[in-house]
Amino acid sequence: MEYQKRILAFIDVLGFSNAIRKTIKNGNENEAETIKIYNFFEDAQELLSKSFNNNKTDDSRVVTHFSDSIVISYKVSEEGSGSRLLTDVIFLLFRCVT
Numbered sequence: 001m002e003y004q005k006r007i008l009a010f011i012d013v014l015g016f017s018n019a020i021r022k023t024i025k026n027g028n029e030n031e032a033e034t035i036k037i038y039n040f041f042e043d044a045q046e047l048l049s050k051s052f053n054n055n056k057t058d059d060s061r062v063v064t065h066f067s068d069s070i071v072i073s074y075k076v077s078e079e080g081s082g083s084r085l086l087t088d089v090i091f092l093l094f095r096c097v098t
Contacts, residue, residue, distance in 0.1 A: 006060075007081050008073035009089050013040070041065050044092055061088070 045065055060075035061084070072088050074081035 005076040006062075006073040007076050007085055008071060009085055011070040011072070011089070011092065013068045013070070040095065041070070044070055044095065063088075 045063060060073075060078050060081070062071075062073050064071050070092070072085060074085055
């Protein structure tokens with residue numbers, strides 16, 4: 001197996017596990033909060049899968065999410081990968097507060 005050199009951001013959404021536990025424990029009381037967090041993950045995956053620069057064919061961005069985490073990575077050798085990663089993280093931060 002050949003590994004790639006990649007720059008990545010590992011984002012752990014604080015409070016997600018706790019919201020799930022509360023929903024299970026208290027029934028539907030916190031269901032709206034849990035749905036909001038779940039929808040954030042779905043939106044993040046969909047929005048980040050779309051390239052911000054449609055003319056760029058060598059976009060190496062990979063976005064995955066599992067449990068309460070999101071991982072975004074780019075090839076290190078790709079020009080501008082660091083700034084594009086930071087742009088993605090900032091985008092997600094804005095998405096969290098809206």
